[in-house]
Every structure is written in structure tokens, then in C-alpha cells.
Amino acid sequence: MSITFHHAVLSxxxxxxxxxxxxxxxxxxxxxxxxxxxxxxxxxxxxxxFLEHMVFKGTDRRDALQVNRDxxxxxxRHNAQTSEEDTVFHVTCLPEYLATAFDVLSxxxxxxxxxxxxxxxxxxxxxxxxxxxxxxxMVAYEAAKAAHFGDHPLGISVxxxxxxxRGLTIEQMHDYxxxxxxxxxxxxxxxxxxxxxxxxxxAERKCGHWQGDASGREARRAHGLHGFQALLRAExxxxxxxGVTDAPCVESSDRHASALLTVVLGDSxxxxxxxxxxxxxxxxxxxxxxxxxNQSGAYYTFLSCEPEGIQANLERIAExxxxxxAEPPSxxxxxxxxxxxxxxxxxxxxxxxxxxxxxxxxxTYLHRYMSLEEEMGRIEAVTRDDLARVLREWPLLPMxxxxxxxxxxxKPLGA
Numbered sequence: 001m002s003i004t005f006h007h008a009v010l011s012x013x014x015x016x017x018x019x020x021x022x023x024x025x026x027x028x029x030x031x032x033x034x035x036x037x038x039x040x041x042x043x044x045x046x047x048x049x050f051l052e053h054m055v056f057k058g059t060d061r062r063d064a065l066q067v068n069r070d071x072x073x074x075x076x077r078h079n080a081q082t083s084e085e086d087t088v089f090h091v092t093c094l095p096e097y098l099a100t101a102f103d104v105l106s107x108x109x110x111x112x113x114x115x116x117x118x119x120x121x122x123x124x125x126x127x128x129x130x131x132x133x134x135x136x137x138m139v140a141y142e143a144a145k146a147a148h149f150g151d152h153p154l155g156i157s158v159x160x161x162x163x164x165x166r167g168l169t170i171e172q173m174h175d176y177x178x179x180x181x182x183x184x185x186x187x188x189x190x191x192x193x194x195x196x197x198x199x200x201x202x203a204e205r206k207c208g209h210w211q212g213d214a215s216g217r218e219a220r221r222a223h224g225l226h227g228f229q230a231l232l233r234a235e236x237x238x239x240x241x242x243g244v245t246d247a248p249c250v251e252s253s254d255r256h257a258s259a260l261l262t263v264v265l266g267d268s269x270x271x272x273x274x275x276x277x278x279x280x281x282x283x284x285x286x287x288x289x290x291x292x293x294n295q296s297g298a299y300y301t302f303l304s305c306e307p308e309g310i311q312a313n314l315e316r317i318a319e320x321x322x323x324x325x326a327e328p329p330s331x332x333x334x335x336x337x338x339x340x341x342x343x344x345x346x347x348x349x350x351x352x353x354x355x356x357x358x359x360x361x362x363x364t365y366l367h368r369y370m371s372l373e374e375e376m377g378r379i380e381a382v383t384r385d386d387l388a389r390v391l392r393e394w395p396l397l398p399m400x401x402x403x404x405x406x407x408x409x410x411k412p413l414g415a
Contacts, residue, residue: 005369006196012210013184016203017369019191019359021352027098027192028352030090031109032360034187035180037084038153038294039217046160047168047176049082050125054173055089056080057117059107064117067108076101077353084154085294088360092353095193099202106206113177118170126166129159136233136240137302140404144242144300147227148400154222154296182212189360192352221249222296227400230408238284239310239405240303243317243413247290247297247394250365255292256378257386258394262290262299263337264329264387265320270336272320277303283313294365299396307407314401318413321396328388341379345372 006018036048057064071078074097080089089109093101132138142157149155159165188207190199224246248254266273266288277283283305291298305313329337348354349372362370403410 003371004196005371006199007369008200010183010204010208012208013182013214014203014207014210015187015363016200017187017189017359017363018194018196018199019355019369019371020194020196021191022193024193024350024352025094026092026352027095027190027194028090028092028356029098029102029105029188029190030088030356030360031105032187032189032364033087033089033181034085034185034217034364035215036082036086037156037158038219039085039180039215040153040176043164043167044172044176045156045164046125046158047173048087048180049158049160050121050165050168051173051177052080052082052087052089053121053125054113054117055108055111057121058112058114059110060112061107062104067104070104071101074100076104078105082158084158086361086364088357090353090356092192098194102202102206109181109207110210111177113170113174115170118173122165122168125159126162129162129165132159136236136238136404137242137304139231139233140240140242140402141300143229143231143404144244144400144402147229147402148224148244148298149222150225152220152222152296154293178212179215182215183207183210184212184214187360187364189356189363191355191359217294219295222246222293224298224400226398228412229402230410231402231404232406232408233404234406236405238304239307239403239407239410241301241310241314241401241403243301243303243399243401245299245301245394245396245399247299248292248390249295249297250292250361251295252292252297253378254386254390254393255290255297257382257390258290258292258297258299260334260337260341260379260382261324261329261387261390262288263340264333265324266301267337267340272324273317276316276320277305277313282309282316286313286317297394299394301396301399307405310403310405310407310410314410314413318397325391325395325397328384328391331384334382334384334387338379338382342376345375345379
């Protein structure tokens with residue numbers, strides 16, 4: 001197998017990277033735009049996600065129907081996503097159809113942003129916001145982020161609110177697009193079966209004329225507020241809980257230890273929380289996850305259970321966290337977690353799309369290439385001492401806690 005990495009910067013500032021593998025039979029490509037919720041001012045809240053929708057509404061060369069048809073006629077799989085920090089547009093196809101698929105993908109990155117589409121799509125976004133309000137987990141999650149991050153941009157919903165979305169104007173979106181969708185604020189990544197010279201030539205022909213200055217970001221570190229809220233949702237049958245604590249950022253070498261820690265404690269199978277809450281039937285859902293943001297990070301604890309068991313289950317979670325803080329995971333637990341993470345990384349990497357995301361995000365935030373072998377080596381190198389140190393520096397208790405459900409008779413957790 002021949003895997004090679006390549007890097008170039010076009011004359012307009014667009015960074016192009018590729019991890020090429022001549023043994024696979026497809027190719028994936030994506031634009032990683034370094035813009036998301038934390039780059040919006042309060043009056044713009046939700047514009048990044050709104051703009052992601054609008055990109056697919058048509059260009060000077062294609063309307064929305066033609067965009068979808070042109071992807072579809074070559075069997076390409078395309079999608080997009082918006083987070084607190086990024087907006088990513090990607091497509092996967094057979095190598096012989098890359099030129100056609102990339103023509104569509106690059107075309108939509110210079111959308112018309114028509115006023116009539118803007119007003120129509122605004123109602124779609126508002127309906128999406130209202131749909132989230134019907135989802136107990138999303139309600140608890142958004143409230144927990146707000147309670148934890150406070151006035152930091154990470155504390156405000158990626159979707160914005162109905163009020164902020166209704167207040168957006170097409171002129172604001174045009175200004176935001178011009179500022180944030182500059183080629184100097186993007187990384188174009190390729191993974192899979194391709195020839196580097198042809199990929200650079202394709203990028204130059206389709207994107208080389210794009211203009212725009214670099215746009216920065218005030219990536220200030222977030223500090224958790226350890227807030228508490230009990231939200232009454234009388235119509236719910238179960239309690240939904242989200243807890244948040246600070247964690248290492250994407251730039252930190254401790255992110256590998258944090259990822260392993262969440263597998264030991266909160267994986268869906270054979271984790272401490274699983275055996276403490278799920279196997280005995282105390283709860284139907286519990287999870288601990290880790291999110292590394294730009295200069296910030298967070299652990300998220302999720303729980304769903306019957307109302308009468310809420311306080312006892314919170315205490316069970318707290319006790320698991322106290323025990324692991326007092327005595328870090330055993331060598332056996334750490335080895336099992338490593339095997340899980342390594343297996344998932346390898347299985348994901350066998351698809352070009354599975355390598356596209358880590359490749360693009362690593363370059364976007366660390367400005368470097370990390371091969372699968374290096375990533376696996378960093379995971380293998382984590383020790384029990386690393387886990388103990390991370391637990392000391394980034395304690396799991398106390399946590400910001402939000403509960404949502406038919407009772408508000410819930411007490412916060414201390415350290």
C-alpha cells in the first residue's frame with residue numbers, strides 16, 4: 001500500500017492538502033471553512049448554520065435542483081455540517097467522476113444567496129429550531145452549554161434562536177460570507193485514490209480565482225461556571241440530564257488521554273458507567289464524551305432515566321468519578337480502551353471519508369499532518385500517570401448540571 005501526503009498553497013491563499021492511497025477505489029474531498037457559532041456576533045447568532053443551508057440553493061451556473069442532479073448523476077455522496085467552530089462541505093465519489101463532483105462542490109462554495117431563497121429557508125431554519133425544542137436531550141444539552149459557558153460564544157446554540165434568525169437580513173449574510181468564506185480561511189482536503197498534480201490543477205482551475213482576505217478568530221479560553229438548572233417538562237416521561245466540565249483543548253497533547261478516559265468511564269459497552277447504571281437497570285442511557293474545541297474543551301455527561309431514580313443515579317455517576325479520581329484506571333482498563341480506540345480509528349480510516357475529517361481538522365487547527373500511524377502511536381503512549389494527571393488538572397466534579405423532565409426535585413452535585 002502506498003500512502004503519501006501532499007501540501008500546497010494556491011496563489012490566492014487556499015491551502016490544499018491530500019492523503020493519497022492507491023489501494024482504495026474512491027476519493028473524498030472537502031472544504032473546511034474555519035467559521036462557526038463562535039465567529040458570530042450576538043446579532044448574527046445562527047448565521048453560520050443558515051449559510052450552510054443557503055450554499056445549496058444555487059449558484060450563477062446551477063439552481064438547487066441542478067446541484068442535486070449533478071451530484072446524483074455521478075453517484076456522488078455529498079453533505080455539509082456546521083459546528084461551533086467549523087463549516088464543512090464534502091463529497092465522496094469514484095475517482096473517474098471527481099472532476100464532475102468537484103465542479104459542483106466548488107461551484108456551491110460561491111453561491112448566489114438570493115433574497116427569495118433566504119426568506120424561504122429562514123422558515124425552514126425556524127422549524128428546525130422548534131423541532132429541537134421538542135427533543136428533551138437537545139433542550140438539556142443547549143441549556144447545559146449555556147449554563148456552563150455563560151457569555152462565551154460556545155454557550156450559544158449553533159442554530160441561533162428564533163429571534164436572532166428572524167432578525168437576520170440577506171445583507172448580513174452577504175457580509176458574513178464575504179468575511180468568513182475567504183480562500184485564506186479554508187482548507188481543501190483530498191483523501192483516497194488520486195494523483196496530486198491533477199488535484200492541484202483541479203483546485204487551481206476551480207478555486208484559483210476566489211478572492212478574500214484572511215479572517216481571524218478571538219479564540220479565548222472558556223472557563224466553566226458550574227451552574228445548575230432543573231427544567232420542568234411535565235409532558236416528558238423520563239428525566240434527561242446533561243453535565244459539563246472543562247477539558248483539554250484541541251491544541252493540547254492531553255486530548256488523547258481524555259479520549260481514552262471517556263472510553264473507560266462512559267463508553268456504550270463495558271465501561272464503568274455502563275456496569276454501574278445500565279446493566280443493573282437503573283438507567284436506560286448514560287454516556288461520557290469529550291469535545292476538544294479551539295483553545296477550550298469539555299466533557300459531557302449524558303443520562304436518561306425514570307424520574308424516581310434521578311437523584312440516586314446522579315450520585316452513582318458522581319461516585320464513579322470520585323473513585324477514578326482517587327485511583328486512576330487499571331492497566332487492564334487502559335489496555336481495553338486503547339484497543340477500542342485503535343480499532344475504531346483503523347476501521348474508520350479504511351474509507352477515504354473516514355480519513356477526510358481528521359486530516360482536515362488536524363491541519364485546520366494544528367497546521368500539520370498526522371498520519372494514522374502517528375495517531376495510533378500517541379494513543380499507545382498514554383499511561384496511567386497521564387490519566388491521573390488529566391483527572392487532577394481537569395476534574396470531572398463539580399460539574400455544570402441541567403436536568404429536564406417531569407420533576408424539578410433534583411439537587412446539584414458537589415465535588
